[in-house]
Amino acid sequence: MICRALAWTMATALLGSTAALAQDVPGIEICTVEKTMERRTSCLQSNVDFLKKSLDKARLEQQQKLDAANRQIEALKTALAAMQKSVEQLQAPPKKPEPAAPAQAAPKDAAKDAPPAKTDAK
Template sequence: MMLMIVALYVPGSGAVLAQDVPGIEICTVEKKMERRTSCLQSNINFLQTSLTRQVTDSSRKIDAANRQIQELESTVADLRKAVAELQAAGKKQPQLPVKDDKKTPAKEEIKQEAK
């Protein structure tokens, strides 16, 4: 039963493979003017569709890049605002004196000054 079904589909698949694939054809081999004109028109149609597809793809990519640029610009603005707030908060806080080794604040010195 399966062999019969496969045998029915095999001749049909050969017809699909024989279809003309769109692309640039060499039209100079055609002897008749009608066939040459048809060949040239086919090339023109193929090139126009290819160009239209490329323009559409390019505009989509440009739009996506512009959206990403806008998102990044807003992120940079938010980060600048956060840095400015942190710098302003840092200026308002009193700075602890630093020991000579400049690694840790001299907490002992602050405690002695308070006494």
């Protein structure tokens, strides 16, 4: 008896799940099969609605991709400008320090030009 109840439950569960699979799936349908004008019109309207939804979804996805690409381009431009600035700084000739050597050379030159020191040796 339990086996029969279990078999009955399994059979109804399997049949119930196939009924769920037979539901109408949104998509393009062949409307020429329909005989009455009302059903044909309904079928065509269903196709139009499906296509509009598909186009709107695709348009939104593409706009999001474009926005992301534009943000990435702006970030890359900023990074490129920073890199170009650092390359210019590296390629620039080093700044020469203020010449401190002539100031030190002046006392040496002064010593050469000065008359020799007189010694009082008589």
